[in-house]
Structures are given as structure tokens and as C-alpha cells.
Amino acid sequence: MGRIIFNTANLIDKQTSLTNVLFQSITSTALHETMHILGFDSSLYTKWLISDESSPNFGKFYTNPRVSSTVNGNRSTTYFLTTPAVTAWARSFFNCISLIGMPLENQDSNDSALVGSHW
Secondary structure (H helix, E strand, O other): OOOOOHHHHHHHOOOOOOOHHHHHHHHHHHHHHHHHHHOOHHHHHHHHHHOOOOOOOOEOOOOOOOOEEEEOOOOOOOEOOOOOHHHHHHHHHHHOOOOEEEOOOOOOOOOOOOOOOOO
């Protein structure tokens, strides 16, 4: 469960009007936070259900976070969400059969809950 509270005093009330740029920013933030509320958070990946009906584990929870990582030389580690459904979608969308999953944001953070919680 989650909720989003908009502090309109800082968003709109100090503005003379709601501009397109401000509206886009507010909408983008609301969508972003809604995705976290709906479960897109690395601490919740083990609560996701396997949706592939052909899998013997259909309807069961994933037993591991399904995040893989690669090290890119001197650059930061790249994390990939590697569930079968996500990998299939990414391969189809990017027309690349060698993708191991969908890359997640490389966020330099000491907070492990943030790592892998953003596209």
C-alpha cells in the first residue's frame, strides 16, 4: 500500500498558472511514484508472481530477485531485470535476441533499496 501526497503550495500555488512544463513534471513524478506503489521496487521483486502459464511455477512467487549484473571495465556495474517476461519484451522491442534482460538505472547509492528500482 502506498500513497502520494502533492504539496500544492510548492507546485501550483506559487505559480501564476499551470504551464505545460509544470504539468508534465507533476504528471511524470506522479507516474514514477505510482510505479513504486504498484510494486516496482527491488525489495519487492520476490513478491512478484510468475505469469508464464507454461511454467511449472506459474502463479508462484519468484524465489530470487531476478536481477543480474555485469561489470563494464572501469564504469559502474549495470543491473538487468531478467524475468522471462521482461527479457522477452526487451528482446522484441529492441530486436536483439542477445539481451539478458532490461537494464536498470545505474544509481550510485549507499541505499541498497534504491539500486535496481528504476528503469
